[in-house]
Amino acid sequence: MTTSSKSGTTPAYKVTQLTFSYRSHRDRSRSSEPEWSLKGLTCDVGAGEIFGIVGPNGSGKTSLLKLLAKVLRPQTGKVELFGRELEGMRQDAVARTVALVPQDGQQIFPFTITETVLMGRFPHQQRRGSLGGFGWEGPEDLRLARQAMEETDVAHLAHRLISDVSGGERQRAVIARALTQQPKVLLLDEPTAFLDLNHQLEICAILRRLNEQQGLTVVLSSHDLNLVSQHCDRILLLKDGTVFRLGTVEEVIQPDVLETVYRCEVLVDRHPVSGLPRVTLPSRPAISMVHRIER
């Protein structure tokens, strides 16, 4: 894996005029106007960046991540991955470049953590052309899986069932699975939701290390504005399925910008150590504030 500079030549992603709606996918028969999750979204993600996606509930964060992983297909618009159009790529070719860490991955069958992590080798095994059922994990696959498990500190849980471990451990195991795909881009949907402080910190440390050491491009969505402002190179602020603001931390984490999007008063000061913007909510919600923005 090459260490690409943050201002790499080919962007990791180039997204043009993307529109997407769940509605028209699932029940095409209903004649009502589809509810657009994304309407004409255009943005780009540089190679080697840590890229944060924020926005209120329902602003399209998860949809965007799934579209970037080709898990969902857009109605119109296109996504280019390192210069190649996603639509024309095979699913396993996408999976060799992009790994997605979804928000909830419940497993109902008794797979161990090792078995789960090894599933990340699937797209590569597909390329080797081994026929479906035949084909075993080779030494290289096992080595990569073990390495990823050590990286995310789940190696000691190798034989536990994925359904038996705690939320933080499961999340780390899923990240290990994603790393086993040997991706150039890692997409994470709210990687720290439901995790306690210690585990949040751990996940962030893992992501930063991978980004710095391997030049991994990281795209993550989060509700935690402070996490995003401390760790991301650039931030995409979504509102109602479109770009409200796209830029550096300083450009996006501003009181008036956030107040317009989130419709509540926020205080922005500086983080005592990093000096980066820090967001706090006022101790008492100001009712008048809501009215001001509504108007």
Added chain:
Amino acid sequence: MGILGGQRRFEGSGEGALPHGDVGTRVAAAEGTPRAEQSVLTSRRWVTTMLTLAGASLLVMIASLRFGTEEIGFVDSARILFGALRYGETGIDSLGPSSVILLQVRLPRVLLGFMVGSCLAAVGVGLQALLRNPLADPYVLGISSGAALGAAVAMLVGFGKTVLALSAISFCAFLGGLSSLIVVYRIALSYGHLPIHTLLLAGVILNAIFSALIMFITSTMNPNRSFGMMSWLMGTLAAPDYPALIVLTVYLFVGGLILFMQTRALNILTLGEESARSLGVEVERVKKTVFFTSALLSGAVVSVSGLIGFVGMVIPHAVRMMIGPDHRLLLPASALVGGIFLLAADTAARTLLAPAEIPVGVITALAGGPFFIYLLMSRKGGLAR
């Protein structure tokens, strides 16, 4: 049969209440072995397991040949079988009545029982993975009764006992099975994910509707035919002819191979469709393949043996507890164990009340039903996701 004997439950770990789906509850491997290779399926483990099961299958087949109204010793059996192999049809007469029983009645029945059990278990494995539901089974979900309805319609219309009989009835059974599978899937999918109770309810309702239609068809037949119909519906392995056996063998091998080719993708699909897609699985293609093949196998099985329930649910479940959830081994191993199980059940059906015969579907339902209830009870919290 020892099917339940090998199950190992893993309870009372620190995490307490297992999330919504404690399924196989495999024992988490021993402490202090953190090497990644240990829990992983290897070609060596695959071969050992399959050879053991194949050996067991052979033994059970030989044992089943012995039992029946007419006892035929092992030595005689061997002599008759080798004689038939060497001299073909002409060799049969020279060996007397027991050779006729063995070759014309018992052997085809044993082979049929084994293959039907294999098909049902293999289909069960595929459906459970695809629907991410450990209680899925062609019988419980109404796929078998859909196939039975198709077959019943074919019989009513009178594709009856012609040369094409088997394939015409099988084809209608396939169509019936496929359509009910699609209906079940649609109903369950309308919730976005596939909650277990929705799926089971859908199956119950479909079963009720199809049963009513089959009853209606039966009631319009003359008593003679309707009796035959009823005993077929209860699940029977009454001696088939060899051409029918050959057709079923082809179905089983082709269908089984197609399913087997999907097993690695099925492993990934247990993570959910979106995760599977992000890992490079062509979800729609795999889904269609498994649905189609399952319906085909169910149709073929139902048209020769009627409704035999619970094999497709119990066997994969028990096998998963013993060897783990990796479908590359789970599918072929379940197929063999399913064959063994149904063969044993059928031998019991033939001998328990000999010379009278119990429909084998009755035996499997009596064995599988309580197991099903036990599974439901043991997942209390999980069921109501």
